[in-house]
Amino acid sequence: MIDLKLLRAEPDTVKASQIARGDDPAVVDQVLAADAERRDALQEFEAARAEQKTLGKDVARAQGEEKQALLARTKELAARVKSLQATADAASARAVELARSLGNLPEPGVPAGGADDFALVRTVGAPRDFAAEGIDVQDHLALGEGLAAIDMERGAKVSGSRFYFLTGMGARLELAILNAAMDRAIAAGFSPMMTPTLVRPEVMAGTGFLGKHADEIYRLERDDLYLTGTSEVALAGYHADEFLDLEAGPRRYAGWSACYRREAGSAGRDTRGIIRVHQFHKVEMFSYCRPEDAAAEHARFLATEEAMLQALELPYRVIDTAAGDLGSSAARKYDCEAWLPSQERWMEVTSTSNCTTYQARRLQIREKRETGTEPVATINGTIGTTRWIVALLENHQQADGSVRVPEALRPYLGGLEALTPVA
Structure with missing residues (x-):
């Protein structure tokens, strides 16, 4: 798999590699889009997970009706965290699958063509x-x-x-x-x-x-x-x-x-x-x-x-x-x-x-x-x-x-x- 940092920083270099290999350069944009989707989904999941941990501490300190309300919120948030994790995992799997379809970058001087x-x-x-x-x-x-x-x-x-x-x-x-x-x-x-x-x-x-x-x-x-x-x-x-x-x-x-x-x-x-x-x-x-x-x-x-x-x-x-x-x-x-x-x-x-x-x-x-x-x-x-x-x-x-x-x-x-x- 190629270096994703390089892909993000120099997408045109990777596109040129695809063209030299006779492969579709449009895959590079698909990989970048999937990678962005993966990072966004992961960020949203981590934010929800952090809120879940904070809420757990609040529940431990709360009493009476406040505690019941927090417990209800905790249940809702747990379901949301589970859903966000599934979304992040799916986005990550798709990003990796697309990235793996890219061939290695040819060294300088390698002839283009078949x-x-x-x-x-x-x-x-x-x-x-x-x-x-x-x-x-x-x-x-x-x-x-x-x-x-x-x-x-x-x-x-x-x-x-x-x-x-x-x-x-x-x-x-x-x-x-x-x-x-x-x-x-x-x-x-x-x-x-x-x-x-x-x-x-x-x-x-x-x-x-x-x-x-x-x-x-x-x-x-x-x-x-x-x-x-x-x-x-x-x-x-x-x-x-x-x-x-x-x-x-x-x-x-x-x-x-x-x-x-x-x-x-x-x-x-x-x-x-x-x-x-x-x-x-x-x-x-x-x-x-x-x-x-x-x-x-x-x-x-x-x-x-x-x-x-x-x-x-x-x-x-x-x-x-x-x-x-x-x-x-x-x-x-x-x-x-x-x-x-x-x-x-x-x-x-x-x-x-x-x-x-x-x-x-x-x-x-x-x-x-x-x-x-x-x-x-x-x-x-x-x-x-x-x-x-x-x-x-x-x-x-x-x-x-x-x-x-x-x-x-x-x-x-x-x-x-x-x-x-x-x-």
Whole structure:
């Protein structure tokens, strides 16, 4: 949730944010009106409550008819206080609901617009010239099936479309990537965590995932729990309703979890193979830091992600995501996209977001400082996920259908230098 003091003081700034995101700026005026209604209702309730307390003292001192009159007045006032409290509570709930519909304010320099309006930050590495090498490029599924590593047919038989089995070397490859990612995160100062994948509604809402994209989330209605699409959700909820001491620096966690996404609205997109699926695994970095340290912490996350991509010898580019493609919580998001030879395009494999104080305000995660109690900032970023298998297989494929194993990954695969097709 954005800072309501900022909203009241600089409504035009928030309206500009809404426009940059492609959202309705009129919501800002609705929030301000609801907030004013809330404050007026609360003021009226508090005045009546103060009168009620004073009247109680007068009743205690009164005698006879005066006391009876005061008791009658007390009864009337009690009913009025109860009604005013209900009005104030309803106004407060509406104000909070409207305020929560506002996305975070993009940082200065974030491009306006939608998914195609990103700014290119840099490109690292050059895609291989497979034609010059005399190689007919195969996509990751053909390679994976040749290696007996991916089984889409049985995945669909067991669970439906967009599910799969990683078999044999496929399972080992995913574990290798994720273990390498976790080791790199630990070396960068992150504490490893195995996180829950079912969370309460207040935690899911607190991270900002129950807004416009709520239809992408699996919900267990009988238990009123949500399946997470990233361990960011559980890690953000880890310190909900707590005061943190960040005097010694940010608190950094790396969560390993299964992730679930309905992929609503993605019909026909990347339906072949394991690019866009309903279940996958991921190692997610997460940090709680002071707001003034958030930009530097965000840069640290991006550097860690890039180091992992470089270790796997993948050509990639970094993009500064446009405001309309940030999601509600992020103030800035950098995506790293690996080259996908079979489609001759860039494919997102990781991202990192600076959510400033947006999530912490909603989850009541604060720090007591000399200047008073302040919300902390939260940063998240992926350092390894199932989708990396796609980029690795395609970029390191050889003419005979084998796949070269990057040197950094070999210790996690028993020293294997290449993955060879199964006869």
